[in-house]
Amino acid sequence: MISPTSPKLKQVSTINSDIRSGRASSKSAASTASSSSLSNTRNNRSPNPPTKRYSTHDISSVPQSPEMSNEQVFDLMEKEQDKIVVKMTREISQLQEELKALRAQANSRSRRSSSISSNASLEIPRGEPHAAATIRRSSSSTHTHQVPQAQLHELAQENAALRHENEALKREIESLRAQLRNPVCIYSSSLPHYTTLAVDPPVPFPQWLTDFTGLSQWPGLDPPYVPLDFINFANVPAVPQHAQAQCATLFRDSCSFDCFNCISFDDVYTCPQLSQTFDDGPSPATIKLLDHLSSKSTFFTLGVNVVQYPSIYRQIVERGHIVGSHTWSHKFLPGLSNEEIVAQIEWSIWAMNATGGHIPKWFRPPYGGVDNRVRSILRQFGMQSVLWNFDTFDWKLLDPAYSRDEKEIYRDVTKFRQANNNQGLILEHDAVIRTVNIAIEVNKILGPSQLTVPQCVGGIDYIKRFN
Ligand SMILES: [Zn+2]
Secondary structure, three states: OOOOOOOOOOOOOOOOHHHHOOHHHHHHHHHHHHHHHHHHHHHHHOOOOOOOOOOOOOHHHOOOOOOOOHHHHHHHHHHHHHHHHHHHHHHHHHHHHHHHHHHHHHHHHHHHHHHOOOOEEEEOOOOOOOOOEEEEEOOOOOOEEEEOHHHHHHHHHHHHHHHHHHHHHHHHHHHHHHHHHOHHHHHHHHOHHHHHHOOOOOOOOOHHHHHHHOOOOOOOOOOOOOOOOOOOHHHOOOOOOOOOOOOOOOOHHHOOHHHHOOOOOOOEOOOOOEEEEEEOOOOHHHHHHHHHOOOOOEEEEOHHHHHHOHHHHHHHHHOOOEEEEOOOOOOOHHHOOHHHHHHHHHHHHHHHHHHHOEEEOEEOOHHHOOOHHHHHHHHHOOOEEEOOOEEOOHHHHHOOOOOOOHHHHHHHHHHHHHHOOOOEEEEEEOOOHHHHHHHHHHHHHHOOOEOOHHHHHOOOOEEEEOO
16 A cells, blocks of 8 residues: 655657557457457356356445444444544554563663673673683783573573563564554454455355366465466566565666556556545445445456455445455565466456456555556556646555545645646555545546546456346
């Protein structure tokens, strides 16, 4: 969710010109051929595609106590979520305190050992278990003390244990921070009762996917790479892998959006009208957003959430919105190998196909992480990157490290609308109720005169639809 700040978008005269002129559709049609292996896979493996028409679910079909209204349920979700954020923040503070105490303890130990001899370095002779260790002054070796080796071993062991504990705590703090930043985890791990609220059981693993992959269940957060005959790694440029915000090894010709705000010819990053887009869902909070949106929008969904909340996903589509892919599990793609990138994309497509009966055309890279290597793979799938030219930074509200609040967001959105003459692609999130509430207010500010991403560029909604 972390995106480049203030995207100062590179002027490229050819940006989207072919898309706007309608060539995108023919291009899409051409790319459909390359990506049709996916479609064929489904068709070949499943000669009788499911004829079941999914009924429209609404919150009234959600199992809940009869005395609770929808609004009450949403309020409850909101309060629960706030409590979790507070709890996690407190846990982080506690862990930080613990870490501090451990550090102090470690320091006092090292002071104690160094008090044996100031400026001394410890040397434990190897291979001489009964020999005494020597503590030698660092300045010269003119003076030595003899210290029992058992004591030194004890100290060394204690230090190692403390270091180990320290590292474990650091990892725990990082993971809690990540959970705060990534609401997907908040939903899937901490709010099991929302899962029961979330309408129906996860989407079954389809037989055609078992036939193709040999697997029988949806993968975890690191999906396995399944080779596809239409993906040719020989055509993928050798852009070095890089971790998020580690741009030193990257050249400008990588056209990295996360490092250089670089936009390529087929990236979508703005719109002739306003266009709200929502990442990281579907989630139970998405239902509230659907109930309040006055315009058609584009939802970039995570495969793990699609299979977990299938009927919410279908509601998005049935209410006339467009769904695109946001990977399987929200990984920063430029940091992955080619095979891992393919796995993130293919599993998200399979999740959407199994749940909604379609193959997505539009792709939003998590954290804006896209460069020419990632694009090359995306194009082989027949997909295009969708970036943005206005980030609401709504996710910052979920991270206590930032002090952004709702008012700031509404003020920035209003300014953006005025400065950009009612044009632009806006980045928001629908994984938690707090950002959904913001999205509803932003929708009021921007009004109903909005376009979906394919409408923005005159492109197709999906590469293929099966029902
Ligand atoms: Zn995201």
